[in-house]
Amino acid sequence: MAVSKAFSVLVQRLSVASRSESPVLLVGETGTGKRQAATSLHRSSSRGQARFVTINCIGITDDRFELELCGSQSSSFEMNRKGALFLAEAGTIYLHEISELSKRSQSLLLRCLESGVYSPVGGSDVIRSDVRVIASSSANITAMVESGQFRTDLFHFLAAVVIQTPSLNDRLEDIPKLAQAMIDEISPGSGIHLSEDGLYQLMQHSFSGNLVELRNIIFRALSQLQVSDGNALVVSDDNVRRALSATGVAGSRNAAADEQAMAVDYMPADAGTENTPSGLQLGAKKVGRWSQGDGDAISASEQVTLSRELDHPAPIGEFETVNEEMAADSPAAGAPLPHFEQPSIGKPSSVAGSNFRSLKDQERDYLIQLLEKCGGDKRAAAKIAGVTLRTLYRKLEGLAD
Numbered sequence: 001m002a003v004s005k006a007f008s009v010l011v012q013r014l015s016v017a018s019r020s021e022s023p024v025l026l027v028g029e030t031g032t033g034k035r036q037a038a039t040s041l042h043r044s045s046s047r048g049q050a051r052f053v054t055i056n057c058i059g060i061t062d063d064r065f066e067l068e069l070c071g072s073q074s075s076s077f078e079m080n081r082k083g084a085l086f087l088a089e090a091g092t093i094y095l096h097e098i099s100e101l102s103k104r105s106q107s108l109l110l111r112c113l114e115s116g117v118y119s120p121v122g123g124s125d126v127i128r129s130d131v132r133v134i135a136s137s138s139a140n141i142t143a144m145v146e147s148g149q150f151r152t153d154l155f156h157f158l159a160a161v162v163i164q165t166p167s168l169n170d171r172l173e174d175i176p177k178l179a180q181a182m183i184d185e186i187s188p189g190s191g192i193h194l195s196e197d198g199l200y201q202l203m204q205h206s207f208s209g210n211l212v213e214l215r216n217i218i219f220r221a222l223s224q225l226q227v228s229d230g231n232a233l234v235v236s237d238d239n240v241r242r243a244l245s246a247t248g249v250a251g252s253r254n255a256a257a258d259e260q261a262m263a264v265d266y267m268p269a270d271a272g273t274e275n276t277p278s279g280l281q282l283g284a285k286k287v288g289r290w291s292q293g294d295g296d297a298i299s300a301s302e303q304v305t306l307s308r309e310l311d312h313p314a315p316i317g318e319f320e321t322v323n324e325e326m327a328a329d330s331p332a333a334g335a336p337l338p339h340f341e342q343p344s345i346g347k348p349s350s351v352a353g354s355n356f357r358s359l360k361d362q363e364r365d366y367l368i369q370l371l372e373k374c375g376g377d378k379r380a381a382a383k384i385a386g387v388t389l390r391t392l393y394r395k396l397e398g399l400a401d
Contacts, residue, residue: 004171010037010163017161018044023113025158026136028165031212034136035096037165042092047132050091053084057100065105066121069112073123085118085129098135098158099144103151110154133158168207168214175202175214182218183235190233192222197237205244217243367395 017024018041026034035054042052055068071083079086084093101109112118113133117126135158144150168175176199183192194202198221207213220243221235367381374380382392 003177004166004173006166006170007174010166013163014041015044017041017163020161021046021132022160023133023135023158024161024163025141026134026163026165027141028136028138029167029210030138031210032165032167033211034138034165035094037163038092038094038134038136041134042094042132045092045132047091051088052092052094053088054094054096055084056096057105058097059100060105062102062104062108065101066108069109070118071120073120073125079120080122081120083118083120085112085131086120086127088131090130092132092134095133095135097137097139099137099139099141099150106151106154110151110157113157168210172203175199178211178214179218182215183222186219186222192225192233192235194235194240195237198235198240201237201240201244363395367392 014037024038024041026037028034039052042048055065057065060068067081067083069083069085071079071086072081074080095109112129116130117128119126141150141155145152145155176194179194179199179202183190183194202214202217205217209216217240221239224239224242225235367385370381370385371378374384378392379389382389385392387395
């Protein structure tokens with residue numbers, strides 16, 4: 001789509017990075033499409049069929065960040081809130097504007113990423129994670145490292161691959177196609193196009209807000225066209241000039257929302273994938289430790305929720321889904337427990353001289369027989385027994401006492 005050398009270099013670097021599992025740090029001015037670059041990178045990678053989960057680090061508190069990243073757990077070992085590390089299993093976490101994190105949040109993130117394990121807030125469980133991390137920063141993160149505002153070790157962990165997103169002033173040759181793509185997005189099917197003089201006005205402009213600013217200019221120009229020119233199909237240089245001089249008139253939301261709204265078509269197309277605006281492949285199945293065959297197909301409502309690019313600290317509660325309750329460690333809802341004859345292992349206990357055996361003996365015999373039936377597969381045994389794998393281990397340890 002684009003013809004500029006700067007954009008061609010970006011496409012090439014994203015293509016190379018998509019073939020590795022290394023963390024990626026995207027740097028560049030605000031509005032240069034870092035979020036779209038991250039989405040494109042994820043979808044082109046081997047993890048493209050799994051989830052792409054965003055945490056917006058702008059203005060996030062330490063406690064909120066820990067909750068967003070790790071989730072929370074109740075005293076009954078159930079996940080109250082699923083964190084990004086849980087949701088992005090076998091997929092990608094995108095940390096938008098990571099330079100906004102405090103030192104405490106940086107330390108938590110580094111600990112989770114380096115160790116590959118995390119513990120939900122309020123819980124004692126240690127859960128392994130398998131995620132790829134893509135981070136972005138509009139600030140000069142190298143200068144922040146030198147001044148002590150950003151942890152050196154976290155920077156070097158994230159900067160395995162560093163990709164610069166070029167400013168719009170460095171890719172002026174792309175403006176004609178970018179502008180037309182934005183017109184088609186804002187006013188689909190209208191047949192409206194820019195005049196040559198209008199394009200000249202745009203290409204003479206010095207952009208400070210990059211793609212976000214260009215989209216706002218196009219939006220204002222189209223608003224003027226629709227109001228003053230009736231059914232005109234050409235955006236004139238006068239329309240563009242007025243749109244350039246307008247400050248805050250008919251603006252299309254805030255900068256963060258505009259960056260989110262910009263179509264993935266502004267970024268390189270992924271070979272063999274449909275250009276959907278989110279990092280989630282619609283109709284894909286959850287993969288990783290929670291995959292459970294056809295029953296885990298992502299629902300339509302779940303697709304809509306997960307495809308959001310959030311403009312505020314991501315409310316992980318919105319990622320909750322109806323039938324996602326630690327699938328790998330839970331039985332099917334309402335599934336009856338299988339019947340096994342009581343094995344004659346060990347000496348039965350009596351209660352008050354009766355023939356009843358103690359619950360511990362019955363449970364021990366049941367678990368021994370169940371493990372034999374499952375060939376020693378503890379995960380399968382836990383599913384049949386209707387308990388989590390962790391609970392099964394505790395019970396087996398208790399029976400050994």
